[in-house]
Amino acid sequence: MANSPEMRASDVDRDRVAAILREHTAQGRITMEEFNERLEQLYQSKTYGELARLTADLPDVDLRHRALAKVTPAAPATRGGVHPGMRAAWGAWAAASGINWVIWLIVSVTSGDMIYPWPLWVMGPWGVILLVSTIFGNGQQKPG
Numbered sequence: 001m002a003n004s005p006e007m008r009a010s011d012v013d014r015d016r017v018a019a020i021l022r023e024h025t026a027q028g029r030i031t032m033e034e035f036n037e038r039l040e041q042l043y044q045s046k047t048y049g050e051l052a053r054l055t056a057d058l059p060d061v062d063l064r065h066r067a068l069a070k071v072t073p074a075a076p077a078t079r080g081g082v083h084p085g086m087r088a089a090w091g092a093w094a095a096a097s098g099i100n101w102v103i104w105l106i107v108s109v110t111s112g113d114m115i116y117p118w119p120l121w122v123m124g125p126w127g128v129i130l131l132v133s134t135i136f137g138n139g140q141q142k143p144g
Helices: 009-025 032-042 048-054 063-072 084-111 119-136
Strands: none
Touching: 009 032, 009 048, 032 048, 084 119
């Protein structure tokens, strides 16, 4: 059944037209002032005919691909196949481990005796958790 101009529009229809107007504003076809005017008219519109008048002087825009980009989260930039958050976690692990080893070394040298290597208890469990997380990831498939 075709939508006649007299049929009442829904909020979803108004949101769709708002997205079209945003796209045309981003492409420079209408100014921000025109966009705001049309948007005000848009949310006062009740019928399909009123909605159609708001975009009558604009070319058709295919928002299907645009909507997919908004729904699908963008994959974070990776370097060497490792997520940036995971690289940061490894960096924190390395920094904490390095500090602990320096403290251990200073205490060992100043005491004149080789003390138990306690930094292993700091870096070991944390490192294992990071290693497992890096290898198995968070269960999401990488876009292919």
